[in-house]
Amino acid sequence: MDTGFIIEKFILVAVIFGISLVIAMYSTYAERKVAAFLQDRLGPDRAGPFGILQPLADGVKMFMKEEIIPTTSNRWLFIVGPGLALLCACIGTAVIPWGTPVLIAGKTISLQVTDINVGVLYIFGVVSLGVYGVMIGGWASNNKYSLLSAIRAASQNISYEIAMGLSIIALLLMTNTLSLKEIVAQQHGLNWNVWYQPLGFIIFMVCSFAETNRAPFDLPECETELIGGYHTEYSSMKLGFYLFAEYINMFVSSAVMAALYWGGYNYPGMDYVATHLGPTWAPLIGTGVFFLKIVLFIFFFMWVRWTIPRFRYDQLMNLGWKGLIPLAIANIIITGVVIAIIEKF
Amino acid sequence: MESLSNKKKVLEQKPLSFMERMYLPAIVKGMGITISHLFKKEATVRYPEVEREFSTNFRGMHSLKRDEKGRERCTACGLCALSCPAEAITMIAAERKPEEKHLYREEKYAATYEINMLRCIFCGLCEEACPKEAIYLDGPIVPADYLRKDFIYGKDKLVEAPLEMKK
Structure with a gap:
């Protein structure tokens, strides 16, 4: 492992x-703006032009x-909680392929931090760990509302992880x-x-709403029942970490x-672009398309939040x-049968 | 029993049908409604920069008027103070000196004229009571302040600007 490789990965x-x-x-800004626009309001517009700052x-x-x-409170765990939530949210991005290898200064650089051969499982593991931040924070607060919220978050995440994992199995049968x-x-x-797994996608999407504790499944943050939820006792940047972790989770699941x-960085006509723009710009355009898709999904998360009640x-x-x-499960069976039939004939 | 208004709607709780239990059709419909609001005009008025227009009979801050020669119209008769249901107006009258003829229209004038804006209810009775057409509630909204004493407006804030300054 040479130094250039380490520096390359470090920069990435x-x-x-x-x-x-x-x-x-x-996303925090966009959430408020989207909320405002969907409710015929303006949203934050005081800090900088259009409230950009x-x-x-x-x-x-x-x-x-x-x-x-x-x-x-349990002081040590109280401090660990928000850090763990943010850490688990951040490390999920390590296995996501952001684009095809890009040629920069005569060097081909892979736009994926690490290509582990169980990337999907890694994502699941990290997402499951994310609930520990919520659990630890809620428990360490020594507040019954925080604890109730943490229990809700844990049971909700564990329940929906099963459906999420099953919906992925149908996909893995194909890939x-x-x-x-x-x-x-x-x-x-x-x-x-x-196009091949529409049902699987819908199940996966509903589950990722539940996994990220977003509306309509934001029961852990149900103000009317639980004051502020698991972060009731938190203030200052620790609260900020929890709120931030939610948005990073949203980004990762998008x-x-x-x-x-x-399709990630794939888009129709990418071969034409690849032959005409060369190995530097074509992958970057693919990455741009990927980010466009992510932004659309984030918008979708917000759109749903301001439409559906809890x-x-x-x-x-x-x-x-x-x-x-x-x-x-039905989706797995159907997929399996169809694949078996296709391979047979 | 027959309801008198015929507006009563009898609701019964039926178990959800299959389509309703799927949630998705209703969700898609709701999302359509919310996205249509994305393109509607917002109702917000950016207040400090943009002000909503007052109606013609809006009653705001009082102003003590001058006549066409720039002389104060108020003669300190005290009818406004008498008519004021909130007892917000006080004044001290003084007699006009010969050299002050260009300042005050009548022989008697208000040396001090104070309105307590915390007491005032903006009913406009002072305006109705005034025989000299000297007081009108035609100003803007009275601004907020920090101290009670700053809400007692004297002649410096109430009297209209002199004619040449208005130009």
């Missing part, structure tokens, strides 16, 4: 980390606020690989997985959805266990 990690933080930052102002506010750690890089590479042009089902807890569990899991 830094860039991806920076991009995901900036996108998460501007609003996230910075929010960040400064978060840092300046008084930091309160309740005396009855025959767990490596995200190959899954995306197989969807060349317009050969996207969503990226995963775009990569697994909507599910009741029993409705949530009914939908997860009695609706999505049987559907996902």
Whole structure:
């Protein structure tokens, strides 16, 4: 392993980390703007032109606020909680292939931090870890509302992970690989997985709404029942970390959805672009297309949030266990049968 | 029993049909409604920069008027103070000196004239009571302030600007 390789990966990690933080930052702004536009309002427009600097102002506010750690809390876990939530949200981006290898200064650079051959499983592992941040924070607060919220978050995430995993199995039957890089590479042009797995995609999408604790499944943050949810006792930047982790999770799950089902960096006419623009610009355009898809998914998350009211807890569990899991299993069976028939004839 | 208005709607709780239990059709419909609002005109008025127009009979801050020669019209008769249901107006009258003829129209004038804007209810009775057409509530909204004493507006804030300054 030479130094150039390490430097290359280090720069790539830094860039991806920076991009995901900036996108998460501007997601908070976009969320408020989208909310406003969907409700015939203007949204934040005071900080800078069109309120562009609003996230910075929010960040400064978060840092300046008084930091309160309740005396009855478990101090060590109380501090670990938000850090863990943010860490787990961030490391998910490591296996996502952001584009085809790009030629920069005579060197071919892979736009994926690491291509592990179980990339899908890694994503699942990281997403499952994410609930620990919420659990630890809610438990360490020593507040019954935080604890209830943490329990809700944990049970919700675990329930929906099953349906999510099952919906992915149908996809893996088709792709025959767990490596995200190959899954995306197989969807060349317009050969996207969503055309073959529409039901699987819908199940996966509903589950990722539940996994990211977004509306209509934002029960852990149900203000009317649980004050603020698991971060009731948090203040200052620790609260900021939790809120930020939610937006990074949203970014990562948008990226995963775009990569697994909507072709990632693939777009119709990419061969034509690749032959005409050369190996430097064509991959970057592909990356741009990927980010466009991600932004559209993030918009979709927000659009849904301002449309659908929150599910009741029993409705949530009914939908997860009695609706999505049987559907996902049926999807696996149908996919398996169809693949068997195709291979036979 | 027959309802008198015939507007009563009898609702019964039926179990959800299959389509309703799928949620998705209703969700798609709702998303269509919300996205249509994306293109509608927003109702917001950007307040400090843009102000909504007042109606013609809006009653705002008082102003003490001058006549066509720039002399103060108020003669300190006290009818406004008397008519004021909130007792917001106080004044001290003084007699006009010969050299002050260009300043005050009548022989008696208000040396001090104070309105407590925290007491004032903007009913406009002072305006109706005034025999000299000297007070009108035709100003803007009274601004907020920090101290109670700053809400007592004297002649410096109430009297209309002199004619040449208005030009």
